Amino acid sequence: MTQVSISHLTKSFGAAPVVDDLSLTIDHGEFVSLLGPSGCGKTTTLRMIAGFEIANSGTIAFDGVDVSPVPAEKRDIGMVFQNYALFPHMTVGQNLAFGLEMRKVAPAEIAQRTARVLDMVQLGGFAERYPAQLSGGQQQRVALARALVIEPRILLLDEPLANLDAKLREEMRGFIRDLQKRVGITTVYVTHDQAEALSMSDRVVVMFGGRIAQQGAPDAIYDRPASRQVAGFVGQVNILEGMVSGSDGGRAVVRLPQGEITVPAASVPAAGSKAAIAMRPEAVALGAAGEPGWAGTVVSRQYGGNLVDYKVELAGGSTVHVQCLSATPVAPGTAVTVRPDQSRLWLLGA
Amino acid sequence: MVARRPSLAPLLLALPAAIVLIVFLAIPYANIVMMSVRSPGNGTPYGPGFSLAAYIKFFSDGFYLLQVANTLWIGALVTLCALVIGFPVAWQLGRGKTKLRGIYYAIVLAPLLVGIVIRSYGWTVLLGNNGVINRSLREWGLIESPLPLMYNGLGIVIALTHVLLPFMVLPIMGAIQGIDPSLENAARSLGAGRWTVLRRILLPLSMPGIQTGCILVFVLAISAYVTPALIGGLRVKTMAVTIVDALIDTFQWPFGSALALILSVIGALCVVAFARATRMRWKVAS
């Protein structure tokens, strides 16, 4: 197992920096996701860890040893590519054996290790097939096996599930996660899909514009996003603009057009400063008109199977999304009340 | 961090080709210009000094000017024939859903894979006074004396059209294949009939291919040597034949060079004029 420490890493193509003074430590055996929109620098960061791109400045160290001068082929990494990059002219077995041959492993051991890893990804008996004869999910698992069979120090995955259909993608999340825990390998996973990052990682690193916007455990990222940008990218969020009117212990009192509300806050801004309340659509409950809460009218309803999304226009003018379990449907035009769960609100700076 | 410099090794990959193209193409072409202003030799290919004798000889003799005009005329006719004959074929190959497409494609490519001497020879067998066509027509009693199909411009045009047809068909086919089929459907949905779709959508969109094909065929036609030499015989000579004669038979290298340069310049001017006349303001999105 290996610890990766990245410090002050910067990379630019042309004038604009793609990765901008990025520092990050990934612990032994930790599963870290780099999450962000395309162009945020997550893939470039991964390629620099792999050694495919050379940083303009900053260092990358494996267990404290700077690997900057080490070329990709000597870094002892396992990498899974978005399109798998399985060698089309080699069988599954030959694909797996390739990395071991590069390491001058004896043929008998190659056969044994290849077979063991193929079993691990549930593809025992597929060694003689060519990649083109496999389904997308099988190819994905071969790519994983090929990266793991060399017993690398670090496993790097670049959007490995992007080319699979929705159902398979969900299955593979659990599969990869389990495999990673079993092998115990330090893993960096690049994705733009927040559900993947949240469901698989020990730690999620959200990136925007080449910088880390926030990092932390999946629930911390989801429940307490550090900024509007993070909140908007990781899940849906309702934001209501208002003004701080006072404090109540460790909580801020915020005046909204709909009324006052108290919100947990690490540091309460001065009274009179602008602030906003953020809440997830599922942290808001819908009630019949006249019940306590903010009055509003259902504007639209979007059915999603187990869940239903309502768009509600509040009396004060703003609109909130409410997500609840499918029950008796509420028709658009109906007068309702909206009641936020006070423990799941958070305060955003102006 | 130690930044590794990008290695210069990849340039080694391009080095041999660069040497071949510079030493054996660029320098020799530049050398033609030099050769054309050498003084004529006496028993040698060229003399010791420099002179404009070759150019004076060309422009003072109407025979050569007439031959240039004749060569360009043949080139233009061949280009037109190849376009008219080739477009429907390119269309069928680019758009057709026939199962025989592979075979048709092979037929279009086949002439390219048979040496030019052999193909020209085939045309002498067909077009000669005792050739297949004249013989058949005589046997059927349609003609008394053989039609003059060979040893004239007509024979050269027929044979050159055949020889160069693939160079017209392939670029047009490429252009037609590059046209998004949904454009045709879009035009149909807007009420255009088959003919309108062809005229207003496919023809304009295949213009880049038509342009490339025309330029290729024209350039190759005016510089063709083997076909005019075999079909034209000694009676009809194109510039390329005269040039090679001047170099090989009569050993007048400066004059041959001047002729080659003049033909190239005039040919290039024709190509530029054609490209300007058929210039397109839109670009093919790639």
Place this chain on the structure above:
Amino acid sequence: MSGRILTGYCLLVYAFLLAPIFVVVAASFNAGNFLTFPPQGLSLRWYVVFFENEVFMRAIRTSLWVAAVTMVISTAIGTAVAIFQVRYAGRAKEAVRVAMLAPLLLPEVLTAIALLFFFYAIGLGTRTMAGMIIGHVVITLPFVFMNVSAAMESFDPAYELAARSLGADRWTRFTRIMLPLIKPGVIGGALFAFIISFDTFTISFLLKGIGTSTLPIQLFDYLRTNFTPEAAAVSSVSIAMTVLAVLFIEKGLGLKVHRF
């Protein structure tokens, strides 16, 4: 209806394309003394004459030898520069492509003349076959280049990155990943070079060494003075050789492609 007219028209064009090739092959089986079509009786006598004609046999050997040497040189140079163009040329990519296609776009007769003067000027002259082979390399290079660069374009660079991540050095990546995957393009380019070199006339005609006539030159000389069906037999054998080469391409490549 219009579809049928188009098909009919195209069939006529295909007949036009095949006609001269067909008559040459048919005429080669003529039993008579003169070239006639349809043949006056079938016979292989002109093939016998051809095979006993030492001049033609020497020309065939020369042609095969020149084509083989040209193919080897052209394939090596063309493959290298195609890899460079697709992978490393960067912004110069289009310029490299145009430069590599130049020999194809320039009139062959002009290239031949240019090389003739050049070899004379540097004293190489036409006493050896070197000049002719260089000329053949120049005109076949674009064909190797086009084939290999097309193969390189469809070669996903991720394969090489994957090999790197698995520990393969530059040479291993070239021999075990890139070369096997672009092999169809290399073989196609090589055989193209062979066929073009085997069939080309003008450049050989102007650059041939003394006593080193290739088959097309010998045939051309023969046709200027003779009209016996022996020329048809020579042509048919030459066509057959090309067809064999093409079948070899198809079969060789077909097998590889199926295995992917």
